Amino acid sequence: MDTAVGRSGRDRRPGGTDVARLAGVSQKTVSRVFNDEPNVSAETRDRVLAAAQRLGYRPNGAARALLTGRHHRLGVVSLGTSHFGPSSLLVALEREARGSNYALSIANSFEEDPSGLAEAVDNLLAQGVDAVILSEPVDDGGDPLSVDVPVLALGAAPVVHAPIVLSVHAAEGGAAAAAATGHLLGLGHRTVHHIAGPHRWWAARERRQHWQDTLTAAGRDVPEAIEGDWTASRGYEIGARLARDPGVTAIFAANDEMAIGAIHALHEAGRSVPGDVSVVGFDDIPLAAHVWPPLTTVSSDNAELARVGLTYLIDFLNSPDSPPAPPPEHEHRLVIRNSTARPSTAEEENTRA
Template sequence: MTLSHSSFPDLGDGNAASHHARTTRGPSMADVAREAGVSSQTVSRVANGLSNVEETTKKRVLDAMQKLGYRPNRAARALKSGRFKSIGVIMFTLSTFGNMRTLDAIATAASRAGYSVTLIPLTDPTTGKVSGAYHQLREQQVDGVVIIFEAHLLDHADIALPEDLPAVVIDSNAGSGYSVVDTDQHQGARLATEHLLELGHRQVWHIGGPDSSFSALHRAESWKQTLEEAGIKAPEVLHGDWSAESGYRIGLELGKNPAVSAIFAANDQMALGAMRAMHELGRAIPEDVSIVGFDDLEEAASFWPPLTTIRQDFHAVGRLSIENLLHQIAGDTPARDVSVPTRLMVRKSTAPPAPGRSV
């Protein structure tokens, strides 16, 4: 992943006029060629990522570029190719497991396609900040943008996607005419809830994510719908903030209710907090309470007991978002909505209710 920035060489003690001129315009391709002892054409081939340059020569040119602070003229390259070979990513939080895994997949897929990635994190996603991010990306000359909203911002008419820039949205709604790539949140929540019901639990309590989250809303809606289809009235959703601490706090509340035998948490971290609460309250997992998470953290199988959870394929979400965006950049018509399937990972945190329980 790369962030656009300007850099200038350390020019030493050369002639003052020459020093001023070079500082003003920056190092040229000819400067790099002289430093590396190659032709300007060779420098051009390296700058454009062409493969017909020997590795030793390529390394010499790259070392010269780094030493002089040379940056290829992206505008000139774009005139030749019609592409800046750069993709912007706007994210509203870097703190969640899913977002970081998705960002990693986006950067990997973009790199394999020969694109760099410019990241703009927005901790305060107001209308002005969103518009400013679009403007910044245009100035940095990107070919398209991936936007990870994780909120209902696009429900507001005053926050709109750029009409003159190819865009893909992850984890939010985007309205008609825009492409969305996301995990099948409804399927995942249904798999979790059905698993607990099929074990024999007659009620499933839900620790939901924040009510501002698009994915949390869809998981809660699917959980409720699955219960209602089974003839069960859903209890109130208890909202956490994705953290283990919030899951622990809600787990203490649920664990004191002897009727609670099955919990579906909207992510693994809140499930972990709920498991801690049950241990402290002396309620055994899964003998007294079964718990299902969502995400399948790398550590989920090492929880005690190992956590039954819903696996999201973040790699596929990131890869498909880049594929979708590149189709738009190329002028093709990509699929508007791409839903990535989930998978139930059954481990030791779930079991049938203890014999004799009527819940």
């Protein structure tokens, strides 16, 4: 690798002038390339990037921020948990950001910490970020969040006061939970029981609300939702309770782990899935296709959500004086497998009655 040599004769970190010299361009052109400014030809951009790679050059973020007023860094508030939804979305955001001109700073909030969300945002702002992304937030019961940079909310989120709040939402606002519930009703089940996520989670509230709205719109009874904690063990406990009620023939769980736990309990109680009870989950975790029976679920495709969200945010940051584009929609997809079926003949007769 080529190195830059200082007056002392020791190797030093290569700078923009070294890149400019090797690429045969001005230092201003190097700055334009790394600030992703227009009016640089593709050939020149490629030559500068190749020279930078050869020298091992990394732009000085602090210096660039002083010159441009931008840090080219995005802050992500994620929930500190190993649950599939938040962790897979965080990985997807990190992977997607590598193809952009932005780095990510990540601060975790924690479900048991009532001030975790505000503290995580403050931590990111102290580091210097151009915008904040809210990923799977929970309701900390505090005052509305105040942020002095643009905010992107991925899905449902708390009230935020910011220069601008962008959002990416599910198509038709909750179509995913509605589709899961509607699928079970369409098979002929009289109603659908719900194993809900923790009420402090905005995503859990949204799924519960659209399950309830779908039943109400169809003129069906709305059973009492039973709150879980996203874990298979809690799903098992709730499943054992529901298994004792012969009127339960369809269950929509707010995530796959609780759905899998419920299926375990139903089997142990002698109630077959889907012969006696149909079960639908949410997330489409890798294991969902390989449990028995394979689980019908909602695929949220977090890789696509990360791509759509980051593109939307960065487009706005690159043209802040232009009105933001309409909020993009993130499509969920119902994946139908073998854990759902028409109800038994007796239940169909009750439904017709």
